[in-house]
Amino acid sequence: MGDGAIILPPEVKKIRMEFAIARDEGHTGPRLFWRNELRRIKYYNPALEVSIARTENPQDPALMTVFFATTERLQLPGPTPITPEASASTPQTDLTLTTPHRTEVFNIKNRGPSMILAQLLKLTNATPVEPTEEQLEQRESLKEYKAQSIKDHKRNIVRNARLKAEKEKEILMKGGLPA
Amino acid sequence: MCRHTFILTAFRASDNQPPTNMATARPSLTQLSRTYSNSVRPSPLHLPIRQFSITTPCAKGNKKIVSKKEKPASKPTTFKKKVVEKKKKTKSTTHYPVPSMKNAETFALLDAMRIIRAWEVGQKPTSVKYEIALRISGLRNGPVVRNRIRLPHPVKTDFNVCVICPPDSKYAEDARAAGAVLVGEDEVFDAVKDGKIAFDRCLCQTDSLVKMNKSGIGRVLGPRGLMPSTKTGTVVADPVKAMRDMVGASEYREKMGVVRMAVGQLGFTPKEMQTNVKAFIEAVKKDIARLSDKISKNMAEVVLSSTNGPGLPLNGTFASPASEITEADLSGK
Numbered sequence: 001m002g003d004g005a006i007i008l009p010p011e012v013k014k015i016r017m018e019f020a021i022a023r024d025e026g027h028t029g030p031r032l033f034w035r036n037e038l039r040r041i042k043y044y045n046p047a048l049e050v051s052i053a054r055t056e057n058p059q060d061p062a063l064m065t066v067f068f069a070t071t072e073r074l075q076l077p078g079p080t081p082i083t084p085e086a087s088a089s090t091p092q093t094d095l096t097l098t099t100p101h102r103t104e105v106f107n108i109k110n111r112g113p114s115m116i117l118a119q120l121l122k123l124t125n126a127t128p129v130e131p132t133e134e135q136l137e138q139r140e141s142l143k144e145y146k147a148q149s150i151k152d153h154k155r156n157i158v159r160n161a162r163l164k165a166e167k168e169k170e171i172l173m174k175g176g177l178p179a
Numbered sequence: 180m181c182r183h184t185f186i187l188t189a190f191r192a193s194d195n196q197p198p199t200n201m202a203t204a205r206p207s208l209t210q211l212s213r214t215y216s217n218s219v220r221p222s223p224l225h226l227p228i229r230q231f232s233i234t235t236p237c238a239k240g241n242k243k244i245v246s247k248k249e250k251p252a253s254k255p256t257t258f259k260k261k262v263v264e265k266k267k268k269t270k271s272t273t274h275y276p277v278p279s280m281k282n283a284e285t286f287a288l289l290d291a292m293r294i295i296r297a298w299e300v301g302q303k304p305t306s307v308k309y310e311i312a313l314r315i316s317g318l319r320n321g322p323v324v325r326n327r328i329r330l331p332h333p334v335k336t337d338f339n340v341c342v343i344c345p346p347d348s349k350y351a352e353d354a355r356a357a358g359a360v361l362v363g364e365d366e367v368f369d370a371v372k373d374g375k376i377a378f379d380r381c382l383c384q385t386d387s388l389v390k391m392n393k394s395g396i397g398r399v400l401g402p403r404g405l406m407p408s409t410k411t412g413t414v415v416a417d418p419v420k421a422m423r424d425m426v427g428a429s430e431y432r433e434k435m436g437v438v439r440m441a442v443g444q445l446g447f448t449p450k451e452m453q454t455n456v457k458a459f460i461e462a463v464k465k466d467i468a469r470l471s472d473k474i475s476k477n478m479a480e481v482v483l484s485s486t487n488g489p490g491l492p493l494n495g496t497f498a499s500p501a502s503e504i505t506e507a508d509l510s511g512k
Contacts, residue, residue: 017301034301043297046508052301 001131003117004040008126014049014067025058026110033113044129062109066123067101275436277316285494289449289504291483298488304446307486313438313463317476323433324466331458332451334441340422343367343391344384353419368394382421383407383414438463448510453497
């Protein structure tokens, strides 16, 4: 459930992300995608191989590479890939897959997590996982819990301020200096 | 009347009793005069001093007396209460609290591994470790569970070992063959004194012990915990055997009622993890049994976690029937 709850087709073997360690120059989106969406993708596709390479220089490009097994290439429905394979941007050392494969690379720089996910969905033609009723119920209960917690938090702020004022008053009555 | 009695009476004048050792029963002249003067002497002023005090108004009324009377009455009750509270506290602190595990969510090993692997996505499979936290219920203070274990699948294997032994001995050759980074006596001491410490463990052969202690490298190695000593079991007769034992052996120790240890790398397969976790739990069980009979400790909870991941309590099963996850799914990178 949530963003990234998708089941990728079996021909998708590996996802590789490249982006900078620094968050500026449009590298925030990829980082957030890795932290939230990619975890869910990995949960729903446990056999999927994922590798992440982070560079020092924020001027470097941020790219996502998707590795497909080649035998199923013709069966791939969905739209045509956005950009053809760029061999220059994917060093040979990354191609750890032993089986023949083809790669698709697209830019993820200056893009938010939702946009990256949309791109990935379009490229791989993955199917989103529908949340079960149980999960929806759980979400509702969590929402209520959160609303209650915000209420309690506000009430507690008032209470704490009152207690603090009382305490200071007490100290002043005793003749001491308030803290 | 003699002079003697006169003096005596003069001394006794302050007393109201009649002097017993007087020669005659009749009172002496001086005594008479004294009694007389006493009766005439004006009585001292019986005005209350408080009347002139500034704080008199505060002390007015019966307030003070009432409070004095009340205090002793209220004191014993508070004292009793305190005693009761103290007793309760000491009772509860001798043992670790035992929370109810009724509603606790538990996971099968495969499910837990799936969640952790999803959480650690994109991390290096060798640098991220699975960890086990074993919660122990029982006595809070007393002997702790503490031992070393060699897991069936060692978590960390790449130690850089330094062996201090006579350079032309058989031990030196064997140690070099076994993969020791630094072997010898003087060369080791020089390297250490120069600040070149390229090893994580240091062993010393018993023949070189005297030479090592004289060399003064303890000042450098000591603070790093690398100095060989018989106490830590790093001064050995056969360094190669010790090296073999050291690889993969890791220590664990109970802290605040929890034993924590890394039990695997992220790249481990579920079967490897299963054997490791089993071995660890069995070892701790044995350690608990080895403690004295008076101490009863039990394993309360087994939680699987990872370097950056969440903690997931295990229920002891390998795979849950509800999930379709397979071993092969979790074996890859």
